[in-house]
Amino acid sequence: MKHPKEWARLQDHLAKHGLKVTKQREVILDTFLEKEHVTAEELYRTLSRHKPHIGLATLYRTLNLLCDSGIAQERHFGSQT
Secondary structure (H helix, E strand, O other), X not given: OOOHHHHHHHHHHHHHOOOOOOHHHXXXXXXXXXXXXXXXXXXXXXXXXXXXXXOHXXXXXXXXHHHHOOOOOOOOEOOEO
């Protein structure tokens, strides 16, 4: 875990909503925070090179959790989010 402040924030959000802490969520959060202004598709490509077991649906669900917890913000750029 490279980003303890953000990870603690996500853990708090997960606990409040009765959701589990998973290694996949930790990997997605760390990868997301290493990039600037990344699209979901770009993040998925990066993850699939290093962690091919993380599916696209898992990524989108985790990104929604990151937005809900205030760690990330959804932006729309043409046809990409």
